Amino acid sequence: MEPIIFTSGLRKIYRIGKVEVPALRGVDLVVPEGEFVAIAGPSGCGKSTLLHVLGGLTPPTSGKVLVDGNDFSSMSDGDRTRFRRHKIGFVFQRFNLLPTLTAGNNIAIAQHIQGNGFNPHRFKAIVEMLGIQDKMNHKPYALSGGEQQRVAIARAVICEPKILLADEPTGNLDSENSQIVLNMLRGLNRSFRQTILMITHNPDAAAVADRVLRMRDGRMLLD
Amino acid sequence: MDTKMVISNLLHRPARTIISILAVALEVVMVLLVVGICTGMLSETAKRVEGLGADIVVQPPGASFLIGVTNAPMPIKIGDLLEEKVPHLLHVMPVLILMNTSGGVNNVFGINQDQFDEVTGGFVFHSGGWFTGHDDIIVDDLYAKAGHLSLGQRLTLFSHSFRIVGIVEHGKGGRLFIPMQTAEELNGTQDKATIFFIKCTDPGYTDEVISGIRRELPGYPVRSIAEFTSLYTSNNLPQLNKFMSALISVAVAIGFLVTFLSMYTTITERTREIGILKSLGASRTYIMEVILREAGILCVMGIVAGEVGTVVVRRLSETYFPTLYVLLTPQWGLYAALLALAGALLGAAYPALRAASLDPVDALAYE
Numbered sequence: 001m002e003p004i005i006f007t008s009g010l011r012k013i014y015r016i017g018k019v020e021v022p023a024l025r026g027v028d029l030v031v032p033e034g035e036f037v038a039i040a041g042p043s044g045c046g047k048s049t050l051l052h053v054l055g056g057l058t059p060p061t062s063g064k065v066l067v068d069g070n071d072f073s074s075m076s077d078g079d080r081t082r083f084r085r086h087k088i089g090f091v092f093q094r095f096n097l098l099p100t101l102t103a104g105n106n107i108a109i110a111q112h113i114q115g116n117g118f119n120p121h122r123f124k125a126i127v128e129m130l131g132i133q134d135k136m137n138h139k140p141y142a143l144s145g146g147e148q149q150r151v152a153i154a155r156a157v158i159c160e161p162k163i164l165l166a167d168e169p170t171g172n173l174d175s176e177n178s179q180i181v182l183n184m185l186r187g188l189n190r191s192f193r194q195t196i197l198m199i200t201h202n203p204d205a206a207a208v209a210d211r212v213l214r215m216r217d218g219r220m221l222l223d
Numbered sequence: 224m225d226t227k228m229v230i231s232n233l234l235h236r237p238a239r240t241i242i243s244i245l246a247v248a249l250e251v252v253m254v255l256l257v258v259g260i261c262t263g264m265l266s267e268t269a270k271r272v273e274g275l276g277a278d279i280v281v282q283p284p285g286a287s288f289l290i291g292v293t294n295a296p297m298p299i300k301i302g303d304l305l306e307e308k309v310p311h312l313l314h315v316m317p318v319l320i321l322m323n324t325s326g327g328v329n330n331v332f333g334i335n336q337d338q339f340d341e342v343t344g345g346f347v348f349h350s351g352g353w354f355t356g357h358d359d360i361i362v363d364d365l366y367a368k369a370g371h372l373s374l375g376q377r378l379t380l381f382s383h384s385f386r387i388v389g390i391v392e393h394g395k396g397g398r399l400f401i402p403m404q405t406a407e408e409l410n411g412t413q414d415k416a417t418i419f420f421i422k423c424t425d426p427g428y429t430d431e432v433i434s435g436i437r438r439e440l441p442g443y444p445v446r447s448i449a450e451f452t453s454l455y456t457s458n459n460l461p462q463l464n465k466f467m468s469a470l471i472s473v474a475v476a477i478g479f480l481v482t483f484l485s486m487y488t489t490i491t492e493r494t495r496e497i498g499i500l501k502s503l504g505a506s507r508t509y510i511m512e513v514i515l516r517e518a519g520i521l522c523v524m525g526i527v528a529g530e531v532g533t534v535v536v537r538r539l540s541e542t543y544f545p546t547l548y549v550l551l552t553p554q555w556g557l558y559a560a561l562l563a564l565a566g567a568l569l570g571a572a573y574p575a576l577r578a579a580s581l582d583p584v585d586a587l588a589y590e
Contacts, residue, residue: 057583057587058582058583078506081501081504081505081506082504084503084504085506088504090502090503092502092587096495096498096499096502096587098228098499099496100234100235101227101231105224108224109503110503112225113504113505113509114504
């Protein structure tokens with residue numbers, strides 16, 4: 001079976017004025033469908049950049065990037081956006097909920113942007129699974145960090161993405177809420193065979209994954 | 224869903240929302256008042272000329288259709304000649320019009336009571352009556368209301384003190400009426416008229432009488448009342464059109480600039496939210512639509528406030544400036560709305576494009 005994520009010689013160089021900053025220096029990565037992979041590494045090693053490239057938020061500078069069979073290196077911004085809309089879910093360290101919308105509308109907007117309309121059954125199933133059904137009319141400022149992150153997870157999975165990309169999902173949470181969120185992610189992986197790629201610098205968080213990869217200086221370290 | 228998001232965004236910053244709405248409202252009020260006052264003054268003057276009840280107007284050669292602008296070169300005897308020679312002509316009313324510029328610009332009609340009554344059917348007096356003396360003056364009710372004038376009060380025009388002897392219903396040519404003889408003395412002319420208003424035996428004979436008058440007075444502008452009053456449009460005053468266009472442009476520019484600033488500030492403040500939407504897969508078009516929708520909703524609310532505000536201003540104007548007629552038409556109500564909408568959408572276009580072009584990674588990292 002084809003891996004859902006495949007990169008070979010992936011490079012990403014940021015140009016800041018006349019200075020070139022190589023964030024990824026040839027990353028080779030293979031993730032089979034349904035696997036929960038954690039990528040650990042120190043700050044500045046390129047973890048977030050790798051996630052951004054795999055999520056189509058930024059194009060690779062060179063190298064091969066195949067996500068669910070789609071070659072990101074040859075896709076336009078519009079094509080990557082369309083792909084991301086249907087196939088990718090993001091969870092961020094800072095939750096990144098829209099502050100003016102309620103929790104319920106924060107989740108619903110993902111379905112709206114996807115263009116398949118509001119699916120009330122899936123909506124109900126997801127919010128109940130995440131235990132946030134009583135928080136739907138609350139704005140983000142009225143939710144705890146753990147609740148906000150669960151709303152963010154709901155938003156990320158409501159459209160049944162092929163891949164869930166989590167960027168330090170427990171980075172802003174206390175240990176109790178971190179464990180709750182990690183258990184949610186584990187549950188999604190186990191129950192729905194959701195492919196999850198999680199970056200973290202917390203070894204305890206990385207331990208819930210099927211496999212832990214390490215990065216340093218823009219490269220994947222050999223196991 | 225988009226509208227929900229837009230409305231919640233607008234409610235999130237109430238002060239900015241209100242100011243943006245007020246700016247658009249101000250733009251609409253400005254457009255409608257400028258057009259309303261300019262066309263209103265012309266329209267109201269035309270109505271007053273119509274209100275005399277005459278069928279035909281005769282002016283001296285080269286005269287402007289703006290009565291009162293021209294001096295008085297026509298001998299009053301022309302009236303007698305026309306009454307004698309032109310069939311189906313019933314009565315002629317000569318009027319000597321003096322333009323008063325002190326305390327406002329007003330046309331003062333110098334008239335003879337008999338001829339005035341014959342052509343117009345006479346005044347409807349609210350109080351007082353006709354001239355009895357050389358220094359008597361009759362004013363219309365709107366002029367009296369505007370100047371808080373009453374019977375017996377003195378009024379100085381042309382450095383001459385007049386006594387108000389009558390207050391009449393508005394709509395009969397001018398707002399101020401003095402004896403013809405007094406007007407002649409003030410004008411330094413004798414037996415001269417600025418304009419003749421003519422009544423036919425039957426309005427059906429108007430064209431025939433016009434032909435007859437033209438035979439007797441070749442080269443004199445002779446028009447039916449309908450044709451004469453149709454000249455009272457801004458199209459016949461190119462400078463007025465330019466003035467209106469200039470002020471309308473300023474108004475639209477205000478709306479454009481305020482919307483531009485408001486939306487630019489909005490996208491700067493909401494850079495991270497735009498990044499979030501992009502991470503969810505929102506396209507550039509979607510982002511632009513959201514921004515333009517927000518500007519559109521602000522604009523629509525501003526238009527409604529502006530249209531209502533204009534009606535309120537007109538009501539206030541009727542109370543405090545009764546001689547200032549503001550003409551509001553549905554056509555210009557629509558034009559003002561469309562101009563405001565166009566200005567707002569143009570103003571939001573650049574911020575919308577900028578928001579759509581934001582790099583999602585940079586936007587997500589924005590503090």
